[in-house]
Amino acid sequence: MSGAGAADGPGTVLAVVHEVAPGAPGSVLTLELRGLRDDADAERFAAWIAGRHRRLQITVEAGGPARHTLRILPGHPPRGTVPAPAPLGATLLADLLGPGPAAGEPIALTGYQRELLLEAAAGPPGRGQDLEQVYWNWSGPLDRDRFHAAWQSLCARESVLRAAFDFTTLPRLVLHPRAAVAIAHHTRTTTAWQDLLEADRGRALDPARPPLLRLAVLEGEAREPARILLTCHRALLDEYGVHLLLREFYRAYLAGGDLPGGERRPDLRDHARWLARQDSTGARELWTRTAPPARPATAVGRPAAGPGTGHSGAGRLRRHLGEPHSSRLRSWAADRGTGESSALHAAWALLLYRAAAVRGPLRVTFGVRLRGRDTALPGAAGLPGPPPGPLPLTVRVDPAAPLGELLHQVRDALLDMTAYPWVCGDLIRQWTGRPGAGRLAESAVSFDGPAELPPAVSGELAVLG
Known part of the structure; x- marks a missing residue:
């Protein structure tokens, strides 16, 4: 079996070969790793596997240039017994074949995330079923450099902006060490707002590359406000989550583009550990x-007595009270x-x-x-x-x-x-x-509503116009 990393580079395991071992007690699960740079890199990889699978005994041996042998046994069998072969479960296999420790930390999906990914995979391509769009007006001056810097600063703080999906043997998230938000600028002389909405909806987000979020800015003329379109993956963010990000973005914008403080905690890792408990x-x-x-009553309408409407699939109705x-x-x-x-x-x-x-x-x-x-x-x-x-x-x-x-x-x-x-x-x-x-x-x-900006942030934004 072999697997390619999400981003080939130093430290990435480019191939893993499973040598089929006898199933008798005492046999060792043996795998050949190819693509690791040197023995130190192999030791780091073995330590990473051992840290994620603490019940297993892991050893690594050099077998030539960029070739290493990994041996796996169940940890600490009872004294006087012959150890059984280590099971090659889905999580272990994903760690061996997946992106590897250099790409980021794997995180288990929630049940709802798995449902959304299955729905998107089963639906017709190019329909934007897996996308969520939020847009708003930007009144007053827009400092492009500060705007860009604020979003990049947010990537360093918010793990959800550095997360992407890995589909090696089982779907999961990978929290990457770095990510950069793509921001496109348009003008009203070349692009109409409705055209921008539809075109953006038809552009898929690569689920394996973070961040699963992008921005488009339609700039106005003179005193006309700019319009900002944010597109994200529904399996990572909903509208309320976007509003929480915007609250932090405005703090970063007011700070000159550099959000003070370190990473947010708790984050996706803490939530996954809490969920597992x-x-x-x-x-x-x-x-x-x-x-x-x-057979409950779930239908939202009666069967049509007349000709069909020509519409099908999912839809959304929104009302403001x-x-x-x-x-x-x-x-x-x-x-x-x-x-x-x-x-x-x-x-x-x-x-x-x-x-x-x-x-x-x-x-x-x-x-x-x-x-x-x-x-x-x-x-x-x-x-x-x-x-x-x-x-x-x-x-x-x-x-x-x-x-x-x-x-x-x-x-x-x-x-x-x-x-x-x-x-x-x-x-x-x-x-x-x-x-x-x-x-x-x-x-x-569902009941949606924006996460309100703190009064101090609203006041500072008003001072900037």
Whole structure:
């Protein structure tokens, strides 16, 4: 077996050959490494493997120029027993065949990230399904040099901007030591805004090269504001995560392009370690008890009676609830012992019930995104990734029951789910005996909002115009 590094260079393992060894106890898993520069480089690679697989015994021997032999045995077998061969698992194989320690640190994916990558791979190419776009106006003067320097400074601080995907034997993230954001500048005389949006949507991001984010600036004339388009990979950032990055970007811009302070912690590495420590017992019990039925009502519309619309696939509807309606909704929900989000979730459940066109009680299912994220990890609320996935919420809609009963169903279900924001659809399907089933819900309701800039940052930006 052989594997090429993501970025060939000094220290990268260019090829690994597995010599098939006898399966009898006492045999050693032997692999030939090619491409390492010297014995010191081979020792560093062996130490890296040993550090990531502490239960294994690792030895390395020189076999000629750029050729080394790696021998692997299970660590510390009981005295008086013959050690069995070391298993060549997916993670070990990915470490041996993958980019190697010089490229960066491997990080396990979340369940939702795996789902998004599978969806993107199964969908038609060139549709931008794996992309998220956020744009805004830039009023006042734009210092190009400071703008560029601020984004590059952000790459050094935020691990999510140095992360890319590795697909060697199993999908995972690799946190690279360096990355640089690509920033393109356009003028309104040569490019229309709508053309820029569509063209950018059709340009894929290379999932193996960080950062999985790029910027396009459409500069105005005279006092006309510039428009900034940010495109990122949905498996790394959602809109809220982008707003968290923008908050740090503005701090860097105000500091002349150099963001003070070191790397953000916690970061993606801390989150992955926290995730690996979670006990799934409570989550399994919750979703085994509350999982969607085999055939829940999930459709968001009734079958068309007339000719088809010609539209298909996923879509997004966005509505903004401003004053005084948001205050009235908040007061109305509070009087009934719920929050405004529960009231809107209940409204969506009623719409799904109406779309089902049935009489009597019916269980309906839709996805919800928990804005609180992994709050059990200190500092995670300010971490701009990974994005939280939608979790299925099932409620029983009974037209003969009081509305308050539905509101309390939604409220209580959401409170139960907030303890397990890390759960993904794959786990729920496994726990409920439906591993091959499709989506658990056809729609998801989420509440987006910008991460507000600190008053001091807003004030300094106002001084700059």
